[in-house]
Amino acid sequence: MRTIAELPFAAAGAYGDQSAHRAKRDGAWVDTSFKELADTVRALARGLIVAGVAPGDRVALLAETKPEWTQAGLAVVAAGAILVPVYPSSSVEEVDWILADSEARLAICGDGTQVAKVTTVSTVDMSAGGLAALAADEGDAELDRRLAAIGPDDPSIIIYTSGTTGPPKGCVLTQRNWVALCEINAQLPYIVGGDVVYLFLPLAHVFAQITQFACLHAGATLAYFSGDVRAIVPELAEVRPTFLPSVPRIFEKIYTAVQGAPAGVVRGVFGGRLRMALSGAAPIAVGVLEFFAEAGVPVLEGYAMTESAGVGTVNTLAEHRLGSVGRAAPGTRIRIADDGEVLMSGPHVFAGYWRNFEATTATLVDGWLRTGDLGVLDEDGYLTITGRKKDIIITSGGKNIAPANLENDLRQSRWISYAVVYGDRRPYPVALLTLDPEEILPWAASRGLPADLTLLAGHPEVRLLMQDVVDGVNARYAHAMQVKRFAILDRDLTQESGELTPTLKVKRAVVHRNHGTLFDTLYEESDGRG
Template identity: 35%
Template sequence: MRDVALAPAVTPPLTGGLADSVFDRADLDPTLPVLARRAGPPGTGWEEVTAVELRDEVVDLAKGLIAAGISPGHRVALMARTRYEWTVLAHALWAVGAEVVPIHPASARDQVEWILRDAGCVAVVADDEQGVMTVGTVCTRLPRLRHVWQLDAGALADLAERGAIVPYTTVESLRRIVLPDSTAAIVYTSGTSGRPMGCALSHRNLAYPCDTLLAGWAHTAAPPGEQPSVLAFLPLSHVYGIMIMVMCVRGGVLMAHEPEPTGTAFTSALTTFRPTYLYGVPSVFEKLYKTFLRTAQETGRGALFERAAQTAREFATAEERRRLGTGPGPGLELRLQHALYERTVYRRLRAALGGRVVRGTSGGSALDRELCLFFEGIGVFVHDGYGLTESSGGITMQPLGREKSGTVGRPLPGTEIRVADDGEILVRGPSVFQGYISDEQATRVALRGGWLATGDIGRLDGEGYLTITGRKKDVIVTSGGKSVAPALLEQRLRMHPLVHQAVVIGDGRPCVGALITLDPEFLAHWRAALALQGESRETREENALRDELARAVASANSAVSRAESIRVYRVLPEPFAPDNGLLTPSLKLRRDAVVRHYAAEIEAMYQARSRSRPGPPEPAEWDEPDDVFR
């Protein structure tokens, strides 16, 4: 068993609740812009909200909540997209000692009912009429629910008006009795297998990783002399989104909200708001890379982009060796090539991100090392961090000047990490949650002598850098007894431009297989670029696609041993999505649901392979991967 811990960061001790940062900032720097909201439809400018303006909105809304009967300890669900009102509401609720219960607005009715009942919510704030209708279908079975407020119907203005008679001193009295160890939020796990569980997170739990990151890394989040800025677009129903929100408000980082995380709205938000720091999940950075590549190919510069991308990775690799003391750094020829592509390629790529991004963080699952190196090489340091709902988000971060791509960094100061004999990562520190509500047995299983059993498997290197290799419950055991962690294979598959999603399977099977979905945007571009003519176009196109996917599988297999490699795969006709129940609202795979949904296809895939290979289906005989198209 291996332990790693860093000395605690020098951060001021927390004396109250999270809402205090709104009031403290307004007293310290009242004119500082802290939030930004759209002045009109996508493509228009942004309207900045100062610290004192935010405080006044929080106070007015807190008074309205008090007038509506919301008291300390009451739980209020926020079932809304990533929007300005979410941040104001959360801090108003914290100001009166209430607890926030985030729910993704796209959650199914049964899941909404489960969370509202399990948490005992007394009120729900919904985005729109659709959300109100969803709650309305289950509210008769929720005896504690007293209020359903709709943001798009002017609920906040109505609450502020209702609270006009409540004196400011009442808000102050309630805010000052909130203690650091009071519960701030009940955040539900993603529910990738079974019902989601409510994690009770205190004000201290949420504040500690944020304050630690601000103390050690905030100065790197913007060019010197500029105020850091962040575009919030991931769901605030997920702890990652909440952590970013809390960190921005506590650190005086200008934050804008974009409820549409993909497509033209997101692109417009990047280029108009122009953040200095970019955060996301691996799929966001994978999509950005594929968009860069597709755009270059469409303009006839695909070969130039690929050469520039390779130079970026080589340059970043040499720089990494230099800062880790294992190499001299980029040589003269590589520096000259990099300087050339800086003028012709890299600055244009950064312009597509708004032109001001200097750093970024990926979380949620492991980010491919080659992708880390690409972004670093074009001038945007993007590295993995690690955390989970039960740890209030952040557990690790890359040490400044000692960043190591392909790892999630080292534990945050004050946090301890231990890797058990079976590879499971255990965590102890101030951010570890209070427990699962209504489930003492699950809490006892998760918290072992003060250590949080994360369910993730990984390894620590000689310098204390942590590498995540997968989830314990996701490990595949083939019929030959080989244990395979699917995460690395899936990550490598997704790096091919045509691959959108990948699920590696093989439990009880003679070999590892994969279910693949294709990226619709890149597929359309790829088809147009083929320019095939004649009656056999469809057949030739399918053969070309088989060749491309064979290359994707071969690339993934190059990262693992022969026994762990993919030997059979199938291309599916539609992506995994929350709508078909194969992704959680936070876009995590529901592996069990995928296997059940495609049980017939999986069986046919393995049967087809067995028929093509007479005799016992021993793994050693499956030399080359077979593909099966629907």
């Protein structure tokens, strides 16, 4: 396979009538074969060509995770155009930025809500029969000509970073990058033929992209969630996946809910036949990994970024160390710079940022991707990430502190939803905590406390509960690294407030901007307690 544009057609040839996609329709799970998928992709690609989409044109896609997203995305790439995924949670301003920066000529939207966000280019509305109307019966000769003309180094997808520190940058990923990903998965292997993979991750994220490509390449069935996050756990029991890609938040929620349950119950939550789960996009506490391992549900961490096409280091079932993000993936080189930054090279590393030469030259140096992450390699080549360079707190006393470690430990508490540690150029670290309503509200009710997060955030009993958590975490750290004071926010962090990315990572700059006054008050206290 030369290019990822060929993938759906190669998969149809290899796997034919086997199940490629599974989705819930009117309450029942319905399968689509690899051949049916390829036929749909071909019809949509012909339609894009008829609609005037030229090779190299950018086509945006704003939709929830569903089979139609994959069909349309594969069609864009097959037509020789460049796919620009956009998170469905994006604001009008974010959509405007991405469409303008990429100079997209068309936007394929999941429904009217997404269509309403697009003000500058033509749209196709999936929910209003737009894909069926787009499909064309004629034009195979031109499509085949375009497929043959696509080269391995041609751009295929521009994925915009979630912008935790500023406007998103477009990561240009080539045909070769994705082919390398498929070959790496085959060597590991993670996803294998016959697997059933449950996907709820947003397809605008690289983690979901590598999942769908690996499934197509391996001959696995990709089962799409119904679109309701509250249905994820019930659907796991229905789909009974053998492989599960997820962000830590889901594992943490399940961990909190099933602590103390027999191993069989824990396995049953995932459907009872999960071979392995892969946690990515953010750090996960070792205690959570150990809990699931003991229950017979292997949850392994890997390390990658959008700029590396979702590939970097891997733990495998045969070779893994909990707490590390694994060893270099096949064909990947990892080294640590003098300042502790993790550097990466390999055939999956991106071509650069879209029309941003300055950012590209700062990130790709002498053939190495500067990840911005700090890490250490042990004697066996296992990588442990210790923090983000830009997130490191340097106290006024000169002590360097990686806030992620403290935050992960604090979030192991069932009561805490998010923890954000602050302290740069300040005398000591402080923390902003948010309460997990699913845990704290039943606890409060059992004690006759108000069922209101706003009131609970300032209640003395809740503060004592949080102080116990903070004290327990502090006991694991040297004095200079301990959280000296904390505040409890009267609501959770949200995507709507701009404080979380679509994969639920904290946007520190936004949190500090939104709650800077609250952080400041923590340095005005004088009693040395929370």
